[in-house]
Amino acid sequence: MGSLLPIGNESPKFAQLYVYDTYNEVQNRLKAFNFDGKNGRLDERIVQELIKMFDELNELVKLFRTARDKFETNGLMNLRMTLLGRQPNDGKQYDEPTSDEIGGLIVGDIGLSDSNRDIIIECKSEGLKRVTKLNPKFMALQYPILFSYGEDGYRPDLKWNQNYKGPKTKRQRVPMRAYIAYQIQEREPRLTMLLKGGRLFQQYLVNSYATVEEDRLDYIRQNQKNLRSEIYKGIYDAISRGDNDANNLGQKIVLSASYTRSPRYMINNYQDAMAICREYGHLDLFITFTCNVKWPEIIREFEKKSGYKPEDRPDIISRIFKMKFDDMLDFIKSGQPFGEVDASKFHKRFFFIIRLFSNFWFFF
Template identity: 40%
Template sequence: MSVMNWPDCSKPHWIQCILTTTKSLSALTKGQFNAPTINEVAVVIVGENVESRDIVLKRRDDCRLQRVYETHRSYDALQYPLMFCRGEDGYHFNIKMVNPTTGEETNKKVSSMNFYAYRLMIRLDVDNHLLRYRRLFHQYCVDMYVKVQTERLNFIRFNQSKLRSDEYIHLLDAIATEGHAANIVCLTILPATYVGSPRHMHEYAQDAMTYVRNYGRPDLFITFTCNPKWPEITNLLLPGQTSSDRPDITARVFKQKITVLMNYIVKQKVFGAVSGWMYSVEWQKRGLPHAHILLWMFDKIRPDQIDSIISAEIPDKQTDPEMQITNTIPNVFKKI
């Protein structure tokens, strides 16, 4: 583990962890505790509060150090000089939204998520050079994602009164137990709208339990896995790139595929009338997502009907030509 501290900083802003192994594994643990074979980009944030990340520069005229914070317009060019060799401005707070019909600026400001989503888009008439940097592009995406999450957390932290966090039941219970609020530490409450927060995960878990309580056990469990050889992915790759170099394409294509799949199951009723459904998306190594889908059917499936539903073979081009149309119907592998 290597830790890098900037001058006049009490805590490290970045920690880079490298996991290696030199010991041979026994036959019992082989395949369980192997070192990762794929290098992936990740960020480890130290501390409970997300502190501001910055760059420390040394001026040419003197030996003084100057900080450039992550919300400064020059942060992206200083942190990634290869990607922004001309010193293009990055995200800052003073970017105004533009009315697409009139072209005039509005009073609303552009968020960091909207700004970087705009930068990562694929345009037919413009060559987006950011999409050609492979691993550096991965680092850039992870870095900017942390910036987006930091902006969201700061908004929640400084707008607790608007979120009415003082009315949460646990805070009221703590005040009632202590008798007074003098010893209650001022905490930042994450609402359920913040994706990944404990309240958000608890809300989804309660929704899942409600399905089971109302509809009983699910009838079908379907696993839908992303295929990096899908033509929708390979056709958009630049020369010399693989699917692991473009997680943006993989995520967008998988989102469209899972939407088409759910419409095929629920609206076209390929398994019958569906009374309820839910799915969860997980991400594997190399950035390949897969979804676990639960289905509740109006007509319960009997044990003697299982063999007519389960399919464990690749569709044949001659007998099942409709399953080869990847643009409209994705290949589905079903299992109970």
């Protein structure tokens, strides 16, 4: 997040477009995407209608417009804006937000109102300020079209619904991964704006994945003692990679084997696979299972959704892939195609699968 006003003679960008030189806002927005004169497909009328929609519906935009009014009338150059990181009432999670619950304008020193999860926007400042992923307005600020009301996103103290019957965490709070999975589910009779985002929805999914991974890494970083990382001194790791420099030894942040795709995760899977090979011999099949967007199940699903392309709904593609993958595993384990399996985690004489680089090994 940058400042409310641009520095020097710079053109306004991002949130500054809501505050600075709003009389020419349409042209400023078009210029931001057509600075080289090569993008001639931008429609000025669509931009005008989007600005009108945000001014009427989006509470975040209304807060920025309030800052604009203050600058135009009083010229307050020490004005700051704060976006609150904690909401006062959990019961209003799914209600439309109001401006007084989001934040406010402060003249002069912020003082004790500052919080590590609040977003403090200065009047003029160089550089960008990092916005924590735990702020409830994190996604609404980045994707105003997908969250047109400026509604809340994930926050750490979000509670489970009282009627929820599925597995819950020990803390009785909704984890970030579960919240995002809930957001991208289809709910009849209508689809949410999020699922209609096209390429913007793809970008949202990538951003959400990176946010979840960052949250997992933050937990590991902050809970090293609880993860029993004191048993890792770095000596065995250094020997395994041939490091003879004692200055490089020591304990830093340890990624446990439970973190998917970490070095210890890969080594553990490799050692498990070699142990199975020593017991049952070399593998018989090495199968790579891939997805085809021309599968009849995928084509049939998109026939119900006119205007969509397979790349617009990666959630549907991944779900169908998972169902067909599970069906393939059940078919192999049934013994019909290759006979009884010799190794499995589910029977005494069983079959074993290890997932490395999207490949699957089978032992019979």
